[in-house]
Amino acid sequence: MSNEQIVNEVKRRRTFAIISHPDAGKTTLTEKLLLFSGAIQIAGSVKARKASRHATSDWMEIEKQRGISVASSVMQMEYRDCVINLLDTPGHQDFSEDTYRVLTAVDAALMVIDAANGVEPQTRRLLQVCRARNTPILTFVNKMDREVQEPLALMDEIERELGMGVVPFTWPVGMGKLFGGVLDLRKQQMRVFSSGEDRLSREGRDDDEIIEGLANPVLEARFGSAYEQAGGEVELVQEAAPPFDEAEFLAGRQTPMFFGSAINNFGVREVLDALVDLAPPPGPKAAIQRTVEPVEPKFSGVVFKIQANMDPAHRDRIAFLRVASGRFERGMRLKVARSGKELRPNTVVTFMSQRRELLDEAFAGDIIGIPNHGVLQLGDTLTEGEALQFTGLPFFAPEMFRSVEVADPLKTKQLRAGLTQLGEEGAIQVFRPVAGSVLLLGAVGQLQFEVVAHRLEHEYGVKARIQPARYNVARWVTCDDAKELQRFIDGNAHRVALDAVDAPCVLLEFAGELRAMQDNWPKIHFHALREHAGLVFQKQLEG
Numbered sequence: 001m002s003n004e005q006i007v008n009e010v011k012r013r014r015t016f017a018i019i020s021h022p023d024a025g026k027t028t029l030t031e032k033l034l035l036f037s038g039a040i041q042i043a044g045s046v047k048a049r050k051a052s053r054h055a056t057s058d059w060m061e062i063e064k065q066r067g068i069s070v071a072s073s074v075m076q077m078e079y080r081d082c083v084i085n086l087l088d089t090p091g092h093q094d095f096s097e098d099t100y101r102v103l104t105a106v107d108a109a110l111m112v113i114d115a116a117n118g119v120e121p122q123t124r125r126l127l128q129v130c131r132a133r134n135t136p137i138l139t140f141v142n143k144m145d146r147e148v149q150e151p152l153a154l155m156d157e158i159e160r161e162l163g164m165g166v167v168p169f170t171w172p173v174g175m176g177k178l179f180g181g182v183l184d185l186r187k188q189q190m191r192v193f194s195s196g197e198d199r200l201s202r203e204g205r206d207d208d209e210i211i212e213g214l215a216n217p218v219l220e221a222r223f224g225s226a227y228e229q230a231g232g233e234v235e236l237v238q239e240a241a242p243p244f245d246e247a248e249f250l251a252g253r254q255t256p257m258f259f260g261s262a263i264n265n266f267g268v269r270e271v272l273d274a275l276v277d278l279a280p281p282p283g284p285k286a287a288i289q290r291t292v293e294p295v296e297p298k299f300s301g302v303v304f305k306i307q308a309n310m311d312p313a314h315r316d317r318i319a320f321l322r323v324a325s326g327r328f329e330r331g332m333r334l335k336v337a338r339s340g341k342e343l344r345p346n347t348v349v350t351f352m353s354q355r356r357e358l359l360d361e362a363f364a365g366d367i368i369g370i371p372n373h374g375v376l377q378l379g380d381t382l383t384e385g386e387a388l389q390f391t392g393l394p395f396f397a398p399e400m401f402r403s404v405e406v407a408d409p410l411k412t413k414q415l416r417a418g419l420t421q422l423g424e425e426g427a428i429q430v431f432r433p434v435a436g437s438v439l440l441l442g443a444v445g446q447l448q449f450e451v452v453a454h455r456l457e458h459e460y461g462v463k464a465r466i467q468p469a470r471y472n473v474a475r476w477v478t479c480d481d482a483k484e485l486q487r488f489i490d491g492n493a494h495r496v497a498l499d500a501v502d503a504p505c506v507l508l509e510f511a512g513e514l515r516a517m518q519d520n521w522p523k524i525h526f527h528a529l530r531e532h533a534g535l536v537f538q539k540q541l542e543g
Contacts (some may be wrong), residue, residue, distance in 0.1 A: 001327055006363065007295045011489075012363030015085040015322075017102050017132070020112035021120035025142040029112055029262040029271075030088040035201070036265075036272050037079040056346040071500050072369045075322060076350050082276050085367050098305070098426060101378070103129050104392050105304040105322040107365065108136045108279040112262075112273065115141045115148035115175070119161040126331075127162050133392075134252040136280060140271050145193070148175040152233055157258065165254040167244045167543070171234050172269055173219075173261040174226035182259050182267055184232060185238075188214050193265050208266070250280055252427070282365035285324045287381070287388045292325050294364030299334070300328035301368075302390040303380040306425035317421065318349075318369040319376040324390065328362040337381040345370050377501060378426050379531075395530040397476070398429050398442025401469040401507070402449055405438060411462050418460035419452075423500040428452045431455045431497035431505060434489060439498060440469055440507070471495075471507040473514055475526040484523050492517075503530060 011176055020026040075086045091100055103109065109130050113119065122173050129135055149157075155166050156307040173190070181193040192209040211218055214234075219227045248254035256274060260267015282294040285302075305320035334343045349369040350359045362368045370376065379393040406415040419439060423430030428449070429442035443449055449466050456462045477496075479485035485504070489496050495507050508514055508528070518526060 003295065004298065005298055006327055009327075009363040010294045010365065011087065011281050012083050013363060014082050014108070014275055015087075015106050015279050015282065015367070016098075016108040016110055016279055017087040017106045017363045018110045018112060019099065019103075019121040019123070019126045020118070021114070023378055024041070024112045024114040024117070024123075024524045027088060027260045029110075029140060029142065029268065030086065032262050032268045032274055033086060033301075034075060034077060036268055037077040037084065052216045056384070063243045066423075074369075076367070079249040079272060080276050082367070084275065085365060086379055087367070090315070090437060099126060100394055100396075101304050101426065103133065103135065104394075105367065106135070107282055107304075107311060108138065109276070110275065111137050111139045113139060113141050113154070113158070115154060116146060116533050117148055118154055118157045124161060131252055132164075134470075136250050136252055136278070137164070137176055137255045138271065138274055138278065139255045140262075140267070141257065141259045142262050144172050144175055144182075144259050145179050145195075145264060146265070146425055151259065152237070155237070158255070158257070162255075164252070165242060165248065167241060167254060168234075168237055168259075169244075169256045169274060170258045171230055171269065173223050173230040173255065178226055179261070180223040180226055180465050182270075183214055183234060184270060185214075185234065188212070190214065190216075190219060191267070191270075193261070193264070193266055221416075246278070249278065261374055282324075284392055286392065287390045289388055292388065292390075294325050296325040297327075297331065298386065300324045300381065300383045300386070300388055300390075301326050301328070302393070303370075303376050303378060303382070304393060306376070317372055317374065319372055319380070320525045321368050321382065323362050323364050323368065325364050326384075328366075328368060330358070330360050331334070333384070334382045335385050337383060337387055338377070339375075341375060343370070343372075343375065343382070347371050365463075374421075374424070377424060391531060393531060395426075395429070396444065396528075396530065397474045397505075397528045398444065399472075400443050400446065401471040401474075402441045402443075402466045403438050403469045404441055405465045405467075407465055414460050414462045415456065415464060418456050418462055420454050420500070422455065429499060431499055431507070434499045434504075435493040435496075440471070441466065442472075442474060470509055472507055473508040475514060475528060476503055476505050476530045478525045478527065479523055488521055488524050499530075 006347050018026050018030055042205055043138060075088070077084050077086065087106060111123065111127070113123065119242065127137070127296065139158065141151070151172055155168065158166050169186055170182040170184050172182055180195050181191050190211045192211060194208060244256060245254055249256065256278065258267055258271050258274065284291050284293050301323045303319045303321050307318050307320065321430045330350070331344055331346050335341070336343065348359055350357050359368065381388050381390050404415070404419065406412050416439070421429045422428050430439040431442060433440065441452065452468055454462055456464050477485065477488065482504060489504055492506060497505055497507055499505055505518070508517070514526065
């Protein structure tokens with residue numbers, strides 16, 4: 001394939017994540033974006049989770065039981081000659097690590113805000129990650145068919161709480177029972193609201209009524225005071241707010257805002273069009289050695305997620321890889337930079353959540369799945385031979401700890417196998433004490449432990465006893481002097497453990513102990529964040 005063809009394919013890609021606080025309607029919006037793109041014909045029922053239909057992006061048994069997303073899922077679709085890679089992330093803060101890692105694999109984010117609740121805590125945390133990476137953000141204010149906050153108050157809250165300029169692209173006429181639709185400020189027309197279904201018309205289009213012209217007298221006649229109020233608000237916003245600035249948007253300092261109701265299929269088309277029109281194609285990616293451009297002819301990619309047992313019948317493990325450059329071809333020779341091992345993947349897949357299709361080629365921005373049996377780890381870089389290690393994949397020091405033992409001693413082997421796989425995929429952090437045999441689990445939130453216990457039982461056939469541990473503080477440790485590091489580990493063996501990639505970590509009960517340890521071991525570096533390869537493998541790569 002010529003370089004010009006690669007450039008054209010890269011230009012077609014849009015890769016973004018949907019982020020929000022729990023229950024803002026993120027998974028519902030994901031369904032409707034798939035529906036409008038023609039990727040699915042009928043959306044999963046998000047109202048009646050106990051029914052036979054579930055959201056396309058929720059595939060784990062525990063997700064279907066609880067009605068929440070606990071794992072990030074990946075979906076690819078085509079719309080307006082663009083290839084869109086959509087990543088639906090868990091909204092619950094207990095799974096924020098998975099979400100943070102997913103955000104390293106996207107070029108833009110779609111933020112969903114509940115119009116009744118406004119900016120919520122998890123939204124702030126996720127936005128901090130996006131802002132740190134200068135990720136462009138589009139905002140969808142959801143649930144306008146309910147009694148919600150005034151749009152001007154929501155706009156002010158977003159600007160104040162998130163520290164970014166807001167530019168409305170649509171504006172609501174009324175709310176709740178009086179919600180009449182949205183004014184499209186770019187196309188100078190109104191899309192009239194009607195309660196939607198899970199299907200579109202046979203032609204694959206929405207059948208909403210469109211009224212041309214924002215000053216059309218028909219609007220005032222039909223919508224009365226709600227239209228008058230909306231018109232006054234639009235006039236105020238356009239005078240006070242700066243115009244849309246593409247450079248500010250791409251730098252993550254300005255966000256286009258849209259209003260709608262995802263459950264009713266309303267306002268979704270405008271969001272999908274804006275993603276194609278505004279979201280950037282894949283950009284350069286930083287490696288330790290150099291910056292990699294997406295249009296380079298040689299293939300490279302990074303594993304940002306591992307998922308075990310997507311197909312429980314086959315006990316499989318899928319490595320989700322973001323293509324960073326070049327063209328991937330099925331069966332091509334690839335090198336794992338960390339281990340030097342060679343792969344020739346022939347069963348690489350693309351996703352519609354749990355549904356998979358074999359793929360023959362992929363380009364920068366695409367997310368592909370490589371089935372493997374422990375060869376690939378989170379953060380691994382794959383190339384055609386060049387020694388590269390991409391940076392930026394974070395692992396955070398756990399804030400909660402539990403010890404884990406098997407209820408049936410005969411299943412000790414299954415317990416260790418299950419925890420090893422769940423630890424490698426990042427669902428939980430698993431620590432093996434240097435001195436002692438009881439495994440320790442580390443997590444950001446309590447729900448992670450519940451999910452691990454559920455998955456151990458239902459995916460690995462192991463009932464585990466998960467009990468509180470005495471630790472409250474964890475720090476990864478490194479040292480420029482290998483002998484000094486070993487002396488530290490030997491002298492603190494009773495509170496040092498190894499994680500999934502054998503990186504040493506010291507576990508403590510109190511923050512005061514950490515301060516004392518830092519004073520007593522001045523040559524040892526203590527890290528609250530471990531970036532894959534940054535701490536463990538960098539010197540090996542450079543050597």
